Amino acid sequence: MRTQVCIIGGGPSGLLLSQLLHRRGIESVILERQTRDYVLGRIRAGVLEQGLLRLMDEAGVGGRMRREGFEHAGTLIAYGEEMFRIDFVEHTGTPVMVYGQTEVTRDLYEAREAAGGIIEFEVEGVAIHDADRDAPYVTWRQGGAEKRIDCDFVAGCDGFHGVSRRSIPEDARREYEKVYPFGWLGILSETPPVNHELIYANSPRGFALCSMRNENLSRYYVQCSAHDKVENWSDDEFWAELKRRIPGHVAEGLVTGPSIEKSIAPLRSFVTEPMRWGRLFLCGDAAHIVPPTGAKGLNTAASDVHYLFSGLTQFYELNDAEGLDLYSERALARIWKAERFSWWFSQLMHRFEDQTEFDRKMQIAEMELLRSSEAAQKAMAENYVGLPY
Ligand code: FAD
Ligand code: PHB
Numbered sequence: 001m002r003t004q005v006c007i008i009g010g011g012p013s014g015l016l017l018s019q020l021l022h023r024r025g026i027e028s029v030i031l032e033r034q035t036r037d038y039v040l041g042r043i044r045a046g047v048l049e050q051g052l053l054r055l056m057d058e059a060g061v062g063g064r065m066r067r068e069g070f071e072h073a074g075t076l077i078a079y080g081e082e083m084f085r086i087d088f089v090e091h092t093g094t095p096v097m098v099y100g101q102t103e104v105t106r107d108l109y110e111a112r113e114a115a116g117g118i119i120e121f122e123v124e125g126v127a128i129h130d131a132d133r134d135a136p137y138v139t140w141r142q143g144g145a146e147k148r149i150d151c152d153f154v155a156g157c158d159g160f161h162g163v164s165r166r167s168i169p170e171d172a173r174r175e176y177e178k179v180y181p182f183g184w185l186g187i188l189s190e191t192p193p194v195n196h197e198l199i200y201a202n203s204p205r206g207f208a209l210c211s212m213r214n215e216n217l218s219r220y221y222v223q224c225s226a227h228d229k230v231e232n233w234s235d236d237e238f239w240a241e242l243k244r245r246i247p248g249h250v251a252e253g254l255v256t257g258p259s260i261e262k263s264i265a266p267l268r269s270f271v272t273e274p275m276r277w278g279r280l281f282l283c284g285d286a287a288h289i290v291p292p293t294g295a296k297g298l299n300t301a302a303s304d305v306h307y308l309f310s311g312l313t314q315f316y317e318l319n320d321a322e323g324l325d326l327y328s329e330r331a332l333a334r335i336w337k338a339e340r341f342s343w344w345f346s347q348l349m350h351r352f353e354d355q356t357e358f359d360r361k362m363q364i365a366e367m368e369l370l371r372s373s374e375a376a377q378k379a380m381a382e383n384y385v386g387l388p389y
Contacts, residue, residue: 001029001147001148001149001150002149002150002151003027003028003029003118003149003150003151004021004026004027004028004151004152004153004316005017005018005021005026005027005028005029005151005152005153005154005155005312006028006029006031006136006138006149006151006153006154006155007028007029007030007031007154007155007157008030008031008126008128008138008154008155008156008157008158008162008163008164009030009031009032009033009156009157009158009159009162009164009284009286010030010031010032010034010036010039010109010119010121011039011105011157011158011159011284011285011301012101012104012105012108012284012298012301012302013157013283013284013285013286013301013302013304013305014030014032014155014157014158014283015030015105015108015109015112016055016056016059016108016302016305017155017157017283017305017308017309018030018112018117018119019059019060019061019108019111019112019115019117020055020058020059020305020309021309021312021313022112022115022117023058023059023060024313024316024317026312026313026316028117028155029118029119029120029149029151030112030117030118030119030120031120031123031126031138031140032119032120032121032122032123033122033123033124033126033158034121034122035121035122036109036119036121039105040102040105040106040109041102042101042102043100043101043102043186043188043219043261043263044100044101044102044297044298045100045101045292045295045297045298045299046098046099046100046101046211046212046213046219046295047072047096047097047098047198047211047295047299048065048069048096048097048098048099048104048298048299049096049097049299049302049385049386050094050096050097050385050386051299051302051303051306051386051388051389052104052298052299052302053065053066053097055302055305055306056104056107059108059111060111061107061108061110061111064103064107065097065099065103065104065107068099068103068214069097069098069099070097070098070099070212070214071095071096071097071098072088072095072096072097072098072197072198073087073088073089073095073197074086074087074088074089074090074197075088075197075198075199075200075384076195076197076198076199076200077199077200077201077202077367077370077371078199078200078201078202078203078246078247078250079201079202079203079364079367080202080203080204080247081247081248082247082371083199083247083250084370084371085197086370086377086380086381086384087377087381088381088384088385090381091374091377091378091381091382092378092381092382092385094385094386095385096295096384096385096386098198098211098212098213100213101298104298120140120142120147122142122143123140123141123142123147124140124141124142125139125140125141126138126139126140126158126163127139127140127163127167128154128156128163128164128167128280131154131167131168131277131278131279131280132277132278132279133278133279134279135150136150136151136152136153136154136278136279136280137149137150137151138151138154152279153279153280153281153312153324154279154280154281155281155283155308156280156281156282156283156286156287157283157284157286157301158286159284159285159286160270160285160286160289162286164280164282164286165272165282165286165287167277167280168272168277168280168282169277172277173272173273173274173277174272174273175270175271175272175273176269176270176271176272176273177268177269177270177271178268178269178270178343179266179267179268180226180266180267180268180269180291180346180350181226181352181353181354182206182223182224182225182226182267182350183223183224183225183226183228183264183265183266183267184207184209184221184222184223184224184264184265184267184292185221185222185223185224185228185230185233185238185262185263185264186219186220186221186261186262186263186264186265187219187220187221187235187238187259187261187262188213188217188218188219188259188260188261188262189217189218189220189256189257189258189259189260190216190217190257190258190260191216191217191218191255191256191257192215192216192218192255193210193211193212193215193218194210194218194246194250194253194254194255195210195250195253198210198211198212199246199250200293200345200349201245201246201247201349202348202349202350202351202363202367203244203245203246204351205241205244205245205351206222206223206224206245206350206351207221207222207223207245207293207349207350207351208220208221208222208223208241208242208245208246209221210242210246210250220238220242221292222238222241222242222245223350223351224264226266228264229264230262230263230264233262235256235258235259235262238259238262239254239256242254265292267291267292267293267346268289268291269289269290269291269339269342269343270288270289271287271288271332271335271336271339272287272288273328273332274328274329274332275287275304275327275328275331275332276324276327276328281308281311281324281327281328282304283301283304283305283308284300284301284304284305285297285301287304287331287335288300288335288339290338290339290342290343291342291343291346292342293342293345293346293349293350294338294341294342294345294346294383294384295384296338296341296342299338299386300334300335300338303331303334303335303389304331304335306389307323307326307327307330307331307389308327308331310323311323311324311325311326311327312324334387334389337383337387338383338387341383341384345380347363348363348366348367348370
């Protein structure tokens with residue numbers, strides 16, 4: 001087999017890149033370790049920035065998202081019984097869109113399939129060869145057979161646990177990491193959301209988030225121990241804990257019901273530099289992770305796709321490698337700002353076991369500043385709706 005761009009990973013970054021390239025006449029093949037249903041069963045991000053919406057439109061898959069997604073003009077921040085709102089539209093002129101990653105992925109799979117795009121599922125033992133030479137190739141096993149594809153470029157879109165980042169020799173990359181001493185326990189339930197906008201809550205018992213997918217599908221999270229297990233939490237225990245962490249008048253309106261999904265996500269900040277090695281380009285979670293507090297994971301994957309897509313089109317259409325040469329620098333400049341925002345918002349919203357009295361006073365002062373200062377709210381809004389690209 002031969003293709004122009006071999007994409008490893010059929011998550012949102014790989015699918016979006018493949019679909020965008022297809023629209024410009026550039027061929028790609030996607031190699032995905034799991035089945036399509038498995039990928040679509042993962043409940044992850046829910047808040048999309050304008051940049052991702054534009055890319056979905058450019059990829060020809062924005063229709064359902066524009067019809068069924070929900071524009072959110074602001075968000076609520078609670079601490080104890082206090083609550084205030086940050087108005088994104090007032091401060092930046094821009095709302096965000098609530099539309100699940102599952103739906104983004106589904107729309108992209110359907111578009112790739114309708115266009116006859118090649119996606120190889122259940123691939124095992126993917127290995128990248130000669131990425132530092134002119135003629136890279138990728139090998140894998142599938143249904144007992146050994147397979148190989150030759151290509152011009154490899155896009156490593158295979159997430160944090162993928163093979164792409166690890167294919168770059170250790171002495172050619174540098175990793176930066178911060179692991180948080182807690183996780184988020186999340187549930188999905190077929191109940192109406194407690195509020196029409198998201199509520200991020202810092203309570204004495206820890207962080208909680210009230211989010212949603214649509215009018216009858218809610219997504220809620222509570223901060224839990226990094227060592228906790230989903231089995232330790234019955235639905236009743238989850239709802240009781242959530243109620244204790246949000247203001248009383250909000251808790252009164254909470255509609256509870258059986259969970260249809262329950263999972264724990266660890267919190268981590270991670271960046272690898274550079275995001276390119278020869279003809280291999282890392283994209284999305286393969287290169288960086290943010291704690292979910294700022295809703296930036298999927299959105300930073302999208303900005304990487306944008307820079308890589310523009311570098312590849314410049315290469316194929318204008319025979320100019322400048323965009324590819326600048327890819328890592330351009331992507332990382334934006335990534336580090338999203339890392340900073342996610343880190344800052346995580347520090348502000350969670351309870352830390354080793355927090356001193358002084359640290360707690362700093363958190364309260366920061367919260368008071370955010371509640372009362374137009375400038376602080378504007379900075380938060382600017383980052384939350386997404387820095388430009
Ligand atoms: P992924 O979605 O991880 O896709 C990578 C794909 O590559 C997967 O389909 C995987 O099966 C495949 N793959 C892996 N290894 C190989 C291999 N060796 N060979 C072939 N294929 C391989 N972000 C938010 O903004 N808000 C959230 O609430 C949120 N919640 C999250 C919860 C969890 C549990 C996790 C893990 C992430 C969450 N994120 C959230 C982050 C967001 O979902 C990711 O940033 C986003 O999925 C990144 O997309 P991606 O395509 O780069 O990577
Ligand atoms: C979600 O709806 O899953 C969600 C929303 C906002 C976040 C994180 C997760 O910051």
